[in-house]
Amino acid sequence: xxxxxxxLDLQAPTSDEIMTICAAREMPNGTVCFVGIxxxxxxxxxxxxxxxxDAVLIYESGTIGAKPTRPPLSxxxxxxxxxxxxxxxxxxxxxxxxxxxxxxxxxLGAAQIDKYGNLNTTVVGEYDHPKVRLPGAGGAPExxxxxxxxYIMLRHNKxxxxxxxxxxxxxxxxxxxxxRNDLGLRGNxxxxxxxxxxxxxxxxxxxxxxxxxIHPGRTVQEAIDATGWSLRVAPxxxxxxxxxxEEISQLRKFxxxxxx
Numbered sequence: 064x065x066x067x068x069x070x071l072d073l074q075a076p077t078s079d080e081i082m083t084i085c086a087a088r089e090m091p092n093g094t095v096c097f098v099g100i101x102x103x104x105x106x107x108x109x110x111x112x113x114x115x116x117d118a119v120l121i122y123e124s125g126t127i128g129a130k131p132t133r134p135p136l137s138x139x140x141x142x143x144x145x146x147x148x149x150x151x152x153x154x155x156x157x158x159x160x161x162x163x164x165x166x167x168x169x170x171l172g173a174a175q176i177d178k179y180g181n182l183n184t185t186v187v188g189e190y191d192h193p194k195v196r197l198p199g200a201g202g203a204p205e206x207x208x209x210x211x212x213x214y215i216m217l218r219h220n221k222x223x224x225x226x227x228x229x230x231x232x233x234x235x236x237x238x239x240x241x242x243r244n245d246l247g248l249r250g251n252x253x254x255x256x257x258x259x260x261x262x263x264x265x266x267x268x269x270x271x272x273x274x275x276x277i278h279p280g281r282t283v284q285e286a287i288d289a290t291g292w293s294l295r296v297a298p299x300x301x302x303x304x305x306x307x308x309e310e311i312s313q314l315r316k317f318x319x320x321x322x323x
Contacts, residue, residue: 076306078259079218080314081278083109084306086170086216086257093117096168097161097206102216103170105134105318106257112313121160123202125151134318138201157202161209164249169210171203172217175228178271178292180215180235180253182207183228190230200232207233212254219258225291236270243270260286262303266295276301 076084079102086106090096092115098107100122108131111118120129124138128148135143144150151159160166174197175183184203188194207213213235217223235253237243243252252270256263261283262276273295274286279302287294314320 076311078278080311081303081306082216082218082257082259083314084310085262085278085303086214087113087310089214089255089257090115090118090168090170094167095119095121095160095165096170097121097123097166097202097210099169099171099201099203099206100135100137101172103172103214104131105314106216107170108134108317109310109314112317113310119148121156121166123153123156125153125156127151127156127160132317157205161202161205162249164209164211166206166210167212169203169206169213169250171206171213171215171233173203173215173223173233174217175223175225176215176217176235176256177225177228178294179237179239180213180256180265180270180272181228181231181237182215182233182235183230185230185232187229193229203233207235207252208248208250210250212251215253215256217256217258219260219286219289221289221291224289236265239270240268258286260289261300271295273297274300276303278303279305 083106087109090110096107098104098120107120121127122129122138122143126143126147129143130146131142173182173184184197186193186196260281261274261278263272264275266273275297277300283300
């Protein structure tokens with residue numbers, strides 16, 4: 064089936080499903096992908112099932128070539144080790160694979176993001192007296208620093224898309240322009256942000272995120288209203304292709320909703 068083929072006889076996709084499918088489409092076949100748990104993991108595994116069978120999925124626990132049959136609950140989920148081509152130590156994953164430049168894509172989520180793609184998974188509010196203590200960094204800072212490209216997924220609302228993140232856990236394009244390069248980071252930073260409303264990509268000069276596409280049934284104004292900064296909009300905003308029958312079917316099988 065092709066991406067142009069419409070859905071048939073299936074319950075309408077949710078906004079999370081559309082976001083996940085659009086994120087999966089971003090990943091080329093043969094990609095070495097360092098995967099975060101949650102929606103990024105679901106999207107990467109959908110890509111492997113649909114159009115990228117030769118993708119190599121790496122998880123922070125040391126699993127290389129993992130092929131889980133269901134969404135892993137954490138990086139320590141035994142499903143990852145059971146289905147992997149091999150399992151190595153955590154220091155090897157980071158030093159030999161990630162920091163050595165062998166990872167094409169880092170697939171990440173976050174609690175907050177700013178207009179330059181900087182991510183926060185540490186605290187909401189002041190660091191010493193936070194309103195919310197978040198799960199923390201894990202391997203995300205190293206992934207954002209060293210993967211050749213970073214893909215980001217998160218639901219689009221003003222709590223997540225903020226003028227300035229409360230804490231920079233993972234560096235995106237830092238303060239814009241050449242400021243990321245000034246830090247000496249290996250990777251090229253965020254290349255795409257996929258939300259439940261649309262898709263953003265960075266300006267090639269400033270690094271600021273620009274709305275370039277909207278999902279079916281959503282509007283540019285929705286994206287603007289859900290963003291905590293003055294969102295730039297591309298001159299021609301595309302509409303993402305509707306999910307196909309096969310994409311919805313494979314996604315729901317993977318997450319255990321195949322009876323929907």
